[in-house]
Amino acid sequence: MQDPTLLLRDIHQPPAPPFWPPAPGWWLLAGALLLVLGIVIALRWRRTRRRRQIAAIFDNALDEAATPTAxxxxxxxxxxxxxxxxxxxxxxxxxxxxxxxxxxxxxSARRKRRANEAEGRFAGEPGRLLLEGAFRRKVDPADVAALRSLARARFQQWMLGR
Structure with missing residues (x-):
């Protein structure tokens, strides 16, 4: 019934596609990911640079002050x-x-939570110093340093629009 001269062989699968070079879709995906990563890095760099510039404005203005009252x-x-x-x-x-x-x-809500933790910091001695300190003859430099850190944080927050 079978012809002995007819030799049948098993089906051979073609070889798997090579890993390299990837298909064009993978190149597009890699390019899109690199673009997004580049944008994120550029925005962070810009935000950090802006934060440093604002801090420098604050610090330079205070470094020019000759006395704690100034x-x-x-x-x-x-x-x-x-x-x-x-x-x-x-x-x-x-x-x-x-x-x-x-x-x-x-x-925002997260920042409001942090601000609520800091709420009332200007209501005590730092606030009184801010209101009256420029008119006093003598001001304690330690009190000015405490006010400076609070004021610097608030200045940066307002200048960055948060």
């Missing part, structure tokens, strides 16, 4: 200028209204 006056001036970015009328606030504005949380 430093408090410079801090007040910088904060009032930055406050205009949040509310155009904020630089005209006086006394407790100004301190309440300084303590007001700004930004």
């Amino acid at each position: 430093e408090v006056a410079a801090i007040s001036q910088l904060l009032r200028r930055a406050a205009r970015r949040i509310d155009p009328e904020a630089d005209r606030l006086q006394g407790d209204a100004w301190l309440a504005f300084l303590n007001r949380p700004t930004g």
Whole structure:
């Protein structure tokens, strides 16, 4: 029934495609990922550079102050200028209204949580120093250093628009 001269062989599968070079779709995917990675790195670099520039503006203005009293006056001036970015009328606030504005949380929900932890920091001694320190004859440099760190954080937050 079978012809002995007819020799049947098993079906042979073609070889698997080589790993290299990849198909054009993989090249497009790799290019898109590199583009996204480049954009993320550029944005972070830009944000870091902007943060450093803003910190330098604050620090340079305070380094020019000759006395702790002048430093408090410079801090007040910088904060009032930055406050205009949040509310155009904020630089005209006086006394407790100004301190309440300084303590007001700004930004997204996560940042608001952090701001709530820091809420009221200007209400105590640093706030009083900010209001009256520029008019005092003597100001304790340690109090100015504490005010400086609080004011620098708030200045950066307002200037970065958070």
